[in-house]
Amino acid sequence: MSEIERQSMELDIVCVGFGPAMAGFLTTLTRGLADENGAPLLESAVMPGMPPQVICYERADDIGFGVSGVVSKARGIKESFPGFDPAQVPMCAPVTHETVAYLLDPHGASRRQELLGLADKALGFAGKYTSCCRDQAFELPYIPPFLCKEPGYVFSIGQFNQWAGSQVMGSGLAQIWPSMPVARVIMEEGKVVGVRLADQGVDKKGNPDACFMPGMDIRAALTVIGDGPVGPVGRNLDEILGLPEGNSQRDWALGMKMVVDLPEDCDLPEGYVLHTFGYPEPDIFGFLYVLPDRVASLGIFVPSWLDIPVRTAYRYLQHWMTHPYLWKHLKGGKMRSWGAKSLLESGRRGEPHLVGDGFARIGEGSGSTNVLTGSGVDEAWTTGVMLAEGVLKLMKQNQPFTKYNLERAYVKRRRESELEAEAKIAEKARDGFGKGFIQGLAGMALSGFTTGRLNMPGDHRDPNQRVPSIEEYYSARLSAQEIEAIREECAAKGEPLHDALMDRVGWPSIEYDGQLLVSHQDALLMGGKVQAPGGYADHVVFADPNVCLKCRERICIDMCSGQAIAPDPEGGAPLFDREKCVHCGACVWNCSKPHPTEPGRTNVEFRAGAGGLHSVEN
Amino acid sequence: MDKILFVAQTECDGSLSKASLEALTAAKTLAEQLGAPLAVGLVGEAVQAAADSLAGCGAEAVYGVSGPDFAQPRYATDAAALAALFGATGAGIVIGAATPRMSRVLPGAAARVGGVSDTSVTALAASGGKPVVTRWYYRQRMYAELTRKERPWFVSVSSGCFAAYAGAAGSASVTAVSAEIPGGVRTQVTGMICPSAEEQTIRPDAALLFVAGAGWTKKQADGAAHAGEAEEIILSFLNKTQGSLGTSKSLVDLSGEGQQVLSFLSHMHQVGQTGSTPRHPKGLATCCHGEEPHVVGWRFIGERRAVNLDPNCGWAQGKADVLYVADAFEVMRKVLALLP
Amino acid sequence: MSAGYHIVVCGGIVPDPLQTLEPVQGPAGWGLKNELMLPAILDPWAGHALFEAANLAKNVPGSKVWLVSMGPKAKLQQVMMTIAQKVPFELVVLDGPASGFADAHETGAALAEAIAAIPGLDTSRLLVFGGWQSASRGAGATMQVIGEKLGIFEQFQGVDKLEILADGALRVLERVEGGSYQDSVVSGAPAVFGWATGELPEPPNNPQVGMQNMRLVMPALQKAKPVKLEKGPEYSGVQIPSQKRETRVVKDAPVDQIAKEIVDWLSA
Missing domain, CATH: 3.40.50.620 (HUPs)
Structure with missing residues (x-):
């Protein structure tokens, strides 16, 4: 495609992906570009006489689409907005109550270590005689300080991003363009000189079709990459540069969540924060935050260290919601929206090269998430703020965006920050989970209470290396013949395996109520609302389809949040349907086969794609 | 008063x-x-x-x-x-x-x-x-x-x-009554462009609305698409029943994506969210998928039946009186044979 | 027509049709539940009108396109970020309701006033474009009202094609009954066109078009005039149809039997 004539445009700063980090970056940057009266303080290098030309491209159809409910201490956000009033942001409330609960398994279907089974029995026994364990759950009498979120806020990242984004846009000093996926960085002589936008008017494979418009080259002195952990531009850069020595991005989780109208009789107060663990699998964490107007944001995280070869987020979410401890609050509730997103759980260990000549990385994809405190939004915001402060300083001094200058202006700032100090404490906090749930909890406590001086050793295999075969995993419960029969039956029906296998090993069927408990397909239609503008290539691609033919697990199908990856009835590699993809990125790490050429990656490639979820409530 | x-x-x-x-x-x-x-x-x-x-x-x-x-x-x-x-x-x-x-x-x-x-x-x-x-x-x-x-x-x-x-x-x-025409008349109606009798597939007064969904142009059990046969079946059925044809947005849109589609379809056939909501005493939907927003196309249809391979088809469940879970090609071929 | 046309496209915003829409009565009257949180899009038929306008302007040198839109300012800003990448236009904003329950005549009058106030607009070259119906009110009334208020009495609805003839006259195809088109010729501007689907595909997003539009979009939003619609219908109730049919599912039946059942039903 190199011969195609591409248009090109010159900017001062081009940004990729509008999430909390970019919101922090652009908020801080635009404030520094003008004085109190709105008069420009700096001049564009590419358009003399104009203020610096700053543009952010976002693949979703609007800013703030398809993200999540969150609880955050919001320290960085509050610093950016002194006197922050949560009433200004829809769906935002101060944290008022915090509970952490351990959920027992009412059905005995989850995988539990022996020791945990004993503990469960003890809790169940104690629950009969005391009030410590009600509704098959044990509420922790004490919440470790590193997990506390008070004083903080519960809010919708979507609504917050819209709020922050509209202020950035309103300043007139930066533009945020949605529905515009960025394909990759443009590198010349080892420097990033801009980005190339995705081609439009192409067929599924990317070949020119009606209305072909080659993706434009956007050239800029500085490229700011904040497209998240599965963002194609950040990953493209990692492919080129590799990760810094010793760093890796092996730990992931899929957050699947809903926004729910709570039933009239629900008495959970606004600002209520609940975190759970123990069920539907011990290491699946859950959250429920009560936002204003009796609306809850809730969901679960299915981690990459959940070594089950038929894992699924949607059904687990339903089992979690119907746990007696939660169902007492949720019964009669109504789904408003639904969504999913991959989280990079490697934290600081997953940090890529933060800067280079002409580029800087911010946000979750830059390894900013704190895996001990389970906090990422405010950290992402803060990285954006720190970069903006550095960039403003360089611009005012007329300094070029070289690696050296960006190291001084941004990386140094980041290294000296509280964020970095906390990230270091957290760096190994979750390692224990690689060995088992109990080790994981112990590891978090150890890291948390010793401020990272002592840590539980981990198991650092790539996600695809962790997946046992289905036969291996179910050996105690199902024979290989039974599994093969189920596999054949599912293949004939064109259905994924996980439902049949979960039914078979004792997971109860979900009784649909038509408003909160609905089929996965209905959830997509009622709560998902995926948009996939025409004329873009498929963004999920199986690097070597022949590898898929031999794959016996095909977790990519089971874990696909949008049912966009489905078995091929003709027996080929799984089929991808762009019109169902919510861009959660789960396929990237839920693949049991290594990439043919890229070490540490799987056989699934996640490229630039437009659209995704069409909801800002999440 | x-x-x-x-x-x-x-x-x-x-x-x-x-x-x-x-x-x-x-x-x-x-x-x-x-x-x-x-x-x-x-x-x-x-x-x-x-x-x-x-x-x-x-x-x-x-x-x-x-x-x-x-x-x-x-x-x-x-x-x-x-x-x-x-x-x-x-x-x-x-x-x-x-x-x-x-x-x-x-x-x-x-x-x-x-x-x-x-x-x-x-x-x-x-x-x-x-x-x-x-x-x-x-x-x-x-x-x-x-x-x-x-x-x-x-x-x-x-x-x-x-x-x-x-x-x-x-x-x-x-x-x-005499009417005053302010500014005079600058428009002349020069004619009507009407589909020929054979091409006439939109009949507002028909007793039946036949809705053809995107399934008609998708690959069938033998791994190939049969748009030609689909066209023939649909047109013969409409001619025999003098029914009116409606289609889903996805089928009309497919033509924009260069896929094999039915040659006689235009945006005017589209029913639903961005199409029309015609009124007919009966409606038969075939190979249609989608949920509430798309199904408004047959909001004003009296008796409704659907043929679809998917028993959970959103067009049918709770929206149609009868859903036949079957291959529309097979069913409609047989229907044509039975119709006088 | 060497001087080109002045094309004013009237286009409102509507909630993305894929969303769950539920009516609620608030202090300001009827609206949709969570209306401000529902993702909005440019009204689909107005979108076609805009693309047709841009295409016409491209083909007739000296033409210019304005987009006149009424809606809550914050929502309009969001929608404009998508639309402004598609085709070049100058935006005129009325900060008012975009609700389907707002009155067409009040809306039309406000839009006509805004059009009349566009600086430099030459009414002898004016073509007013819009959707023939909105996806919210769906009345198919606003365009006619605008035309009347502006004194333009050559009007066309359900337009799928507009062609400039050699003598400068405009040939128009309007949708009428039974899949037919009414073929008319109007001697020239001014005229009003309520578009149906038109003939053009949605243009790709073009960053340069976006940049060019944005210089005028943000100022237009900033100086948007607040509009209050005073009058309108008295609603005694708004409801979602609740009839859910009992669906008899016929599964695993022989094709012959299904076909016979259908034929019997058709002839009943």
Whole structure:
């Protein structure tokens, strides 16, 4: 495609992906570009006489689409907005109550270590005689300080991003363009000189079709990459540069969540924060935050260290919601929206090269998430703020965006920050989970209470290396013949395996109520609302389809949040349907086969794609 | 007391369309319920024949704007005619049919005489001594009952909601009204482009709406698409049943993506969110998928049946009376064999 | 027509049709539940009108396109970020309701006033474009009202094609009954066109078009005039149709039997 004539445009700063980090970056940057009266303080290098030309491209159809409910201490956000009033942001409330609960398994279907089974029995026994364990759950009498979120806020990242984004846009000093996926960085002589936008008017494979418009080259002195952990531009850069020595991005989780109208009789107060663990699998964490107007944001995280070869987020979410401890609050509730997103759980260990000549990385994809405190939004915001402060300083001094200058202006700032100090404490906090749930909890406590001086050793295999075969995993419960029969039956029906296998090993069927408990397909239609503008290539691609033919697990199908990856009835590699993809990125790490050429990656490639979820409530 | 004025444009042959006769029933019924006087206003090249056909409707007077200028369905002349008819009668409520010709001008005519309008109403009746109309919003996703204080109030009535007026014909006296055309007429209707008899697949008066979904063009069990055969089956079925054809947005859109599609489809066939919501006594949907927003295409279909391979098909579950879980190609081939 | 056309496109915003829409009555009257949180899009038929306008302007040198839009300012800003990448236009904003329950005549009057106030607008060259119906109110009334208020009495609805003839006259195809088109010729501007689907595909997003539009979009939003609609219908209720049909599912039946059942039903 190199011969195609591409248009090109010159900017001062081009940004990729509008999430909390970019919101922090652009908020801080635009404030520094003008004085109190709105008069420009700096001049564009590419358009003399104009203020610096700053543009952010976002693949979703609007800013703030398809993200999540969150609880955050919001320290960085509050610093950016002194006197922050949560009433200004829809769906935002101060944290008022915090509970952490351990959920027992009412059905005995989850995988539990022996020791945990004993503990469960003890809790169940104690629950009969005391009030410590009600509704098959044990509420922790004490919440470790590193997990506390008070004083903080519960809010919708979507609504917050819209709020922050509209202020950035309103300043007139930066533009945020949605529905515009960025394909990759443009590198010349080892420097990033801009980005190339995705081609439009192409067929599924990317070949020119009606209305072909080659993706434009956007050239800029500085490229700011904040497209998240599965963002194609950040990953493209990692492919080129590799990760810094010793760093890796092996730990992931899929957050699947809903926004729910709570039933009239629900008495959970606004600002209520609940975190759970123990069920539907011990290491699946859950959250429920009560936002204003009796609306809850809730969901679960299915981690990459959940070594089950038929894992699924949607059904687990339903089992979690119907746990007696939660169902007492949720019964009669109504789904408003639904969504999913991959989280990079490697934290600081997953940090890529933060800067280079002409580029800087911010946000979750830059390894900013704190895996001990389970906090990422405010950290992402803060990285954006720190970069903006550095960039403003360089611009005012007329300094070029070289690696050296960006190291001084941004990386140094980041290294000296509280964020970095906390990230270091957290760096190994979750390692224990690689060995088992109990080790994981112990590891978090150890890291948390010793401020990272002592840590539980981990198991650092790539996600695809962790997946046992289905036969291996179910050996105690199902024979290989039974599994093969189920596999054949599912293949004939064109259905994924996980439902049949979960039914078979004792997971109860979900009784649909038509408003909160609905089929996965209905959830997509009622709560998902995926948009996939025409004329873009498929963004999920199986690097070597022949590898898929031999794959016996095909977790990519089971874990696909949008049912966009489905078995091929003709027996080929799984089929991808762009019109169902919510861009959660789960396929990237839920693949049991290594990439043919890229070490540490799987056989699934996640490229630039437009659209995704069409909801800002999440 | 509101005077009610029924307005209609005549057809090429000087008669009134079925839709207009339905609107007359609506106007007459409302007048009776309110105890209000009814007047008739007609527009066309010649209006006497139409007036005579309504002689028994109980109107206190019949007014007509006629002449060669008013033969053509165009805004400038039709709006002037409606405004003049209103001026001649001083009606409080003006009621016409929501035909394309009337829909083109009715709201504009209302605006010209300082009035308001509600279009494509599906019900119209007196309630508590006030006229109340029902109309749909957000592409037939919800409906409202409403009334208005402002007069004149121009209302157009959707077809298929009232029985067509079928009173005795007679001899009517028509008061001629002259219409002033501000700014003259700069538009000439030069003709109609109609699908030929074989290509005619949209039949508003058909007893049956046949909805073809994207499934018709997808790969079938043998791994190949059979758009050619699908075309043949659908056209033969429509010819035999004289049914009207509707399609889903996804099928119409497929043509834009260069896929094999049915050659006779256009955007005018599209039913649903961004298409039409036709009214037919029966509907048969085949190979259609989608949820609520798309299914509004058969909101106004009486009896509904669907053929689909997916038993959970959103088009059918809770929306159709009968869902046949089967291959539409096989079923429709057999149906064709059985039809006379 | 060497001087080109002045094309004013009237286009409102509507909630993305894929969303769950539920009516609620608030202090300001009827609206949709969570209306401000529902993602909005440019009204689809108005979108077609805009693309047709841009195409016409491209083909007739000296033409210019304005987009006049009424809606809550914050929502309009969001929608404009998508639309402004498609085709070049100058935006005129009315900060008012975009609700389907707002009155067409009030809306039309406000839009006509805004159009009349566009600096430099030459009404002798004016073509007013819009959707023939909105996806919210769906009345098919606003365009006619605008035309009347502006004194333009050459109007067309359900337009799928507009062609400039050699003598400068405009040939128009309007949708009428039974899949037919009415073919008309109007001698020239000014005229009003309520578009149906038109003939053009949605243009790709073009960053340069976006940049060019944005210089005028933000100022237009900033100086948007607040509009209050005073009058309108008295709603006695708004409801979602609740009839859910009992669906008889016929599974595993022989094709012959299904076909016979359908034929019997058709002839009943």
